Each structure stands twice: as structure tokens, then as C-alpha cells.
Amino acid sequence: MTIPARLVEVLRSAKAVAVLTGAGISAESGVPTFRDAQTGLWAKYQPTELATPEAFRRDPQLVWDWYDWRRKTIAKVRPNAGHLALTRMERQLTTQGAQFTLITQNVDSLHQLAATHNVVELHGNLYRVKCFAEDRPIEFWEAGEVTPPRCPECGGPLRPAVVWFGEALPSDAFNHALQAAAQCEVFFSIGTSSIVEPAASLPRLALEYEAVVVEINPEETPLTASAAYILRGRAGEILPELVKEVWG
Ligand code: APR
Numbered sequence: 035m036t037i038p039a040r041l042v043e044v045l046r047s048a049k050a051v052a053v054l055t056g057a058g059i060s061a062e063s064g065v066p067t068f069r070d071a072q073t074g075l076w077a078k079y080q081p082t083e084l085a086t087p088e089a090f091r092r093d094p095q096l097v098w099d100w101y102d103w104r105r106k107t108i109a110k111v112r113p114n115a116g117h118l119a120l121t122r123m124e125r126q127l128t129t130q131g132a133q134f135t136l137i138t139q140n141v142d143s144l145h146q147l148a149a150t151h152n153v154v155e156l157h158g159n160l161y162r163v164k165c166f167a168e169d170r171p172i173e174f175w176e177a178g179e180v181t182p183p184r185c186p187e188c189g190g191p192l193r194p195a196v197v198w199f200g201e202a203l204p205s206d207a208f209n210h211a212l213q214a215a216a217q218c219e220v221f222f223s224i225g226t227s228s229i230v231e232p233a234a235s236l237p238r239l240a241l242e243y244e245a246v247v248v249e250i251n252p253e254e255t256p257l258t259a260s261a262a263y264i265l266r267g268r269a270g271e272i273l274p275e276l277v278k279e280v281w282g
Pocket of ligand 1: 056057058059061067081139140157197225226251255268
């Protein structure tokens, strides 16, 4: 794929770059995406039966077991060339004195494992837990005989510290993401279907502030029509090429 020359130039002189990633960037690591009809998690389960506070109230063990299964699946996978290229992008931009913010909807820790530093987790993290009743973050927990494990403070069930359907995003993370989207000159939307709000509003905000919006995705999304550059294909192939083209 040829990386547009103008985009290369803009990145070389950029002072602030923001990146939003979704399940698609982890697909090449072997993590199933949410909306992929063939292999996605949605094919086997109804997420609305699993990823909601109502589901947890109805059947805490089922929901806990599902997350346990996802943790085990994800524990076996490694960051791919796409994650690693973003780490290199962060290093290059930091060296040229620019701000780099990686906003992710993923809960799999693969960006952190790839050693990207400035990662903003919009939807929480699969490995953290909190008290269901009181929202208290719990630092140490282990899987015991009782599932879900119990809150050491109130004895109620613990839940994964991820954002479920119908829940608000962690406000610090979302504010940080809004600020990065408003301040950047280039905004990348990578491997996300751009349909889940409010994450999908971030590139729109960047557009309002006249950022160059770049989409990397093998498929069209609702963002495609307004992106300045559309790089069609897999993140694990396009990102290393792009980083090489810009920074050598
Ligand atoms: N490279 C880049 N993009 C890819 C790749 C790839 N190798 N493979 C798939 N994609 C794209 C798909 O075309 C799709 O547009 O990744 C996107 C994945 O979309 P979703 O599964 O909807 O994931 P995402 O956008 O992250 O979902 C958002 O929804 O279920 C909730 O909280 C969950 O964070 C999740 C949110």
C-alpha cells in the first residue's frame, strides 16, 4: 500500500497525534472481535445477556465465568505488528517533541504489553475487578471456591472493571480522550466499527477541531465518509508500513 505523501509530511511535523483503537487491532493476535459474525464473541453469546449490569444481577456466576474465559483466552495471545508499530510511533513522536495519546476501547492490555506508555483505557480492563454494589476498585483478588469472589469490604460479589452496555465511561479516561481528540492534528481510528458511543464521537470531535482523520480498517464504517485518508486493510500490515514510510 502507498502511504499518501501529504500524510507522511503532516506526521513528520505533527505536534499532537491521537489514536483510537478497537477490537480490530487485536484480531491479528487472535482475539475475536465483537461484531464478526463468523468468529466473533457475539456469534456464540448474546453480549446483552452477558455484558450488562442486569445480566450480572440475574446470573453473576455466568457473567463471571464468561469473563474468566475471556481472560484465559487473552492471556495466551501476544501483541502483533500493529501494536508494536504504535509503540514505535509513540517513541518517534515523543522524540520529535510531539504529544501522543493512545485511546483504546480494548480491555486486553495488549497495548501496554507492547510497551506503549500513554494508553487511555475507555472501557476498563479485563484484569481489574471492582465491587458490584459499591463500585470500589479492588487491588488484590484471587479466584477462590466462590464465584464471583467476594468484596473484602462488604461481602458482595466482585465484577470485572470493564464498561458494560448502558454504563458510563470512567470520567477521567473519557475527559483525557476528549482533550486529546480536540488538541491533535492527526487522529487515527484503527480497527473499530465506529458504532459504539461515546467512543465513536471522538473522531467527530477531532474533525470539528480540523484534525486530519485517518481510518485504518479492512471494512467501511460510518466514519469512512468523513475521513481524510482511508487505509484499507489490516492494522498489522498497514501500521508498520506507515511508520517505516514516515520515520524510516
Ligand atoms: N485490522 C484493522 N481492523 C480490523 C481488522 C484488522 N486486522 N480486523 C477487523 N477489523 C475491524 C472490523 O472491520 C471492524 O470494523 O475491526 C472492527 C471491529 O469492530 P467491533 O468488533 O465492533 O469492535 P469495536 O469497534 O472495538 O467495538 C467497540 O463495543 O462491544 C463493545 O465494549 C465493546 O469495546 C467494544 C466496543
